Amino acid sequence: MTRPRVAWAPPMRDGVSPSRVAVSGGPWPTxxxxxxxxxxxxxxWPERLARGDVLTLEGRPLQADEACRHGAVYWYWRQLPPEPRVPFEIEVLHQDEHLLAIDKPHFLAVSPSGRYLQETVTVRLKRLLGIDTLVPMHRLDRETAGVLLYIVKPEVRxxxxxxxxxxxxxxVYEALAPWPPRQPLPAEVSTRLEESPGDAFMQMLELPGEPNAHSRVELIQRLGPPPPGALHDEEAARTTEIAHYRLQPHTGRRHQLRVHMQSLGVPILGDRIYPRHWPEPPPDAPPDYRRPLQLLAREISFTDxxxxQTRRFVSRRQLRLDAS
Known part of the structure; x- marks a missing residue:
């Protein structure tokens, strides 16, 4: 069902914009x-309705026993149990009437999804800046840090x-990973990436066929042996030396750089999806903040x-291994 366009929306609450649900199927008595x-x-739902937290499309609070009309649209606000706070801050790099550029920390998801709501970049920014029309211009994985752009006004999206x-x-991205790769650098990597089915859906697969993902990988510098204790056991077993890499994706497939580094035999340090998918910690347990994914979105540039005009935004963050 196509959602109707609306001229009015309720205000956001604590950085969370309202969501809509349209009535279909049924019939529903209430x-x-x-x-x-x-x-x-x-x-x-009974408590939310009693508090007036579910509204008609025009903004009138709904009652629990009110008749449910097919085609009606209701407003509500997504809520989750308290989330462990990610102990890193967002830095604003640039803000104007059309664009917002921020320096995203590791471990912070971009948009609300699944178990993440308040601890997302989008909700934090809306709460901080009071701009409920912000939408991300592109994606970064929760584990990736660096430059992330937001569009301010709907009419320019x-x-x-x-x-x-x-x-x-x-x-341009940067990464820390083992040395040496399987082929000389710089290297152009082109493969076909598809989502994997079943329980391994988090991992992208490299499959035969026409390539749909293209990246360039360059060496910035070799850094020598990793500091003692900086890597988890599996990484330490396959890493005698680390290097600092520059990565340039020519396409934008999901997990593209992470898969391409793995295909070169040098999976990015701190990666909990490649080459092996590690399970997520329980919702009430924070991740190991000492070992982030060593992947940084260093810069993005384009003609506005x-x-x-030429736009260029550069991250101020640095990749480093920390054994503390």
């Missing part, structure tokens, strides 16, 4: 019955997102589609 069937993971769709942006 608003409560519909919400419990449509979004069963939410256990406190298509123009800026087209920069990425049309591959008119130049991105509105002004025609």
């Amino acid at each position: 608003v409560l019955a519909f919400l419990q069937a449509r979004l069963p993971a939410v256990a406190d 298509n123009a800026y997102q087209a920069v990425l769709r049309d591959r008119r942006a130049h991105k 589609p509105l002004s025609g």
Whole structure:
């Protein structure tokens, strides 16, 4: 069902923008019955309705026993149990009426999804800046740090997102990984990446066929042996020397750089998905902040589609191994 365009939306709450759910299927005798069937993971619909936290499209609070009309659209705010706070801060690199550039820390997801809501870049920024129209211009994995761009106004989203769709942006990443790779550097890596089925869905697969992912890998410098205790046991077993690499993705497939470094025989240090997928810690247990994924989005540059000026944003963060 296509969601109708609306001219009004409720204000965000604690950095969380409202969500919409449209009534379909049924028939549903009451608003409560519909919400419990449509979004069963939410256990406190009666309490939310009693507090006036579910609204009609026009903003009127709904009652639990109110008749549910097919085609109606309801507003609500996503909520999660308290999340462990990621103990790193976002740095604003640039802000104007159209674009926001930030320096993202490791371990912070970009957008609300699954078990992450308050501890995401988007919600933190909305709470900090009070701008509820912010949307990310591109993606960074939760484990990756570095430059991340946000579009401020809805009316310019298509123009800026087209920069990425049309591959008119130049991105540079850096990584720490073992030395040496399987082939001389610089190297152009081209493979076909597809999502894997079943339990290993987190991992992308390199499959035969027409390549759809292209990256350039260069050596910045060899750094010598890793500090004692800086790597987990599996990494230490295969790493006698580390190196600092520059990575330039020519395409934007999911996990592309992580897979391509693995294909060169030098998986990025701190990677908990490649070459082996480690399980997520329990929701109430923080990750090991001493061993982040050693991948940094160093810079992004492009010609601004509105002004025609050159835009270039560079991260101030540095990759380092910390054995403390």
